[in-house]
Amino acid sequence: MMHAATFFDGEGWRDGIIDLDGERMLLRDAPPAADLPRLDGVIIGGFTDHHVHLQLVDHLLLQESTLGRVVDLGATPSVVAALSAKLGEARNASADPPPHAVIVDFAGAFLTPVGGYPSDRDWAPAGSFREIASAEAAHAAVTEMADAGASCIKVASNATAGPVFDDALFRAIVAAASARGLPVVAHAEGAGQAQRAARLGAARLAHAPFSERLDDDEIDVQAASVAWVSTLSIHDAGSEERSIAVDNVRRFRSAGGTVLYGTDMGNGPTPVGLNPAELAALRDAGMEGVDLLRAFAPQNPLDSSALLLRLPGTDADPTLARPLTSADLKA
Template identity: 35%
Template structure:
C-alpha cells in the first residue's frame, strides 16, 4: 500500500480503498462512539454526513473505528495565514475552519483549501498605531482618524471580501472612541461582527463601549468587575498560549466565562507555530476551568454558531463530513483532541 492510500484497519465491502486526501469518499465509519450520542455508524457521501445510526451504509466501504471517539473537526477563531502559511498543516491536524484576524487587503480570499477562512483583512487602527508600528507594518493595519474614515474603511474591507472587522484598541496612537463606534456601527449595518485587539482593562472597556462583539484575545491584565460585566453576552477568543498562559489571563478567561461570555477556541497561529489543534491551548483551557465538554464546544459548536458556519460543529445528517477520530474520550481527557488518529474534512481523509 502506498503512502497515498489509507492506513489503518479497513473493512472492505466490495471496492478498493479510496486514496488519502484525493477528495470526498463514500464510506461508512463503523463502530465508533459519536460523543454526546453514543455508539453508532456514520455514512459519509459527497462531503456530507448522509446517515447516522447502527448498521447504516450497508454495501459501502467501511472504516473500522471501534473503540474510538468521533467529534466534529475544530474551528480556530484566531489565525494569521498571511503572516505564516499553515492551512495545510491546520487541516492535517483537524482544523476545518478559521478566522483570520489581520492580513493585508490582497490576502483576503487567498488559497487555504480545505480550511474555510473568514477574513478580517487589515485591522482598523490609528496612523502609526498597532500593528503598523510593529509586526504588521506591511499592510496589516488600515489607518483612520475620523468617524467618516472609519466607516469608509469598513465599506472598503467588506467590498474586498472581509467577513469580520477588527479594531486595534491599544495605547496611543489609537483610534478615537467616536471613530471606533462609527466603525462598529458601519460593520453591524453591513451584517459584520467586530473583533477587538484589547489586552488591558481600559482598552477592553473601550472596545465593549464602542460596540465590539468579540475580544480577539483573552486580556492579559486584570479586568475590573465592570469590564467583565460589559462583555456579558459577547465572546472571547482564548489565545492563552500565545501570551505565555499567564495566571492573570487564565483567571480573566475564567471570570469572563462565568459572567456569560462565550469562549471560542483560538491560537493566534502565526504568532504561535503549532499547526493543528494546540495541546498547550487545550491544557490552559482546562486550567481556566473548562471541562472536556466545554472545550469541545469552544472549538466546534460555539464558533460554528457564532461565525455562521451552519453545517459545521455537529455530527448530524446533512452536516459537513468534517470530523476527528480520537483514541480517547475527550470529555474525560481533553488532551485527546490534539492527537486524532484520523482526520476527515469535507469527506476527504487527511490522516
C-alpha cells in the same frame, strides 16, 4: 461498509451512520440498526482556531491538521482572500486521509488610528492595516473589507503601543460594520480598553483581557455582551499577564461568558494546527470535557470535510483526536 457511529454535532453527542463509499467516508444523521457494527471511537468535525494570521505561517500545513476552520484576524485583504480560496480546495486526494478543505473566515486589514498598532510593527505585512482618521475613512475601510469577503472587522485598541480611536470613531466603525452585517473584533490592550471595547459595541475580544484583573461587575458586563478569544498561551508561563488572563477567563466563564479557542497563530513559533499549550492554559482556567470541546467550535461532521476520530476514554481531549482513515472502517 457501514458502521454505527457516535458524533459531536457542535453542542452534544448523537448517533448516526458512517459509510465507506470507495475511499470516501460519508456520515449520515440516521438511527443505526441494532446489529450494525459500531465504530470504536467517536467522530468530531474539524476544530476552529478563532485567531490566526495566515500570512505569518506555512498555511498549507492546515490541510493536514485537525483544524477545519480558522479565522484570520489581520492580513492583507487580497492575499487572505486568495488563501481562503486555496485552502477551501482539498488536494492530493489519493492520500489516506486526504488533505481536507479548510474554511478560512477573515477580517482583512487591521483598522487602527493614524500611528496606531500595528502600523509600526515589522511583522505586519504590507497592506495589512488601514490607518483611519475620520468616519468617512472608517466607512470606506469597512466597505473595502466587506467587498473582499470579510466575515468580521478587526479594530486595534492597543493603548500600550500607540493611539486608540476616540469613542465617536470607534462607534462609527461599529455602525459601518453593522450595516454590512459584520461583527467587530477588538484587540483591546491597556488599562480600561477591554471594558471600553465592550461598551462601544465590539462583539468579540481578540484576546482574553490580560492588562488588568477585571472586577466582578466588569466581568458580568463582559459576559453579557462579548465573547472572548482565549490566546492564553501567547503569555509566558508564570508571567503576570498569563495569571491575569487565566483568572479573568475562569471568572468570565463562571458568569456565563463565551470563551472561544484561539491561539494568535503566527505570533511566534506556534504550531500550524491545534496548539497543546493553549489547551493546557484553558484547562488551567477550569475548562474541561464538553465545555472545553465547545470552545473549539468543532464543525458538525455532517458538514465538514475534516472527519476526526477520538478514541474511547479520552474525555473529550481535542489533542487526542486524529483524522479518520478508511482503515478505521475496514477493521
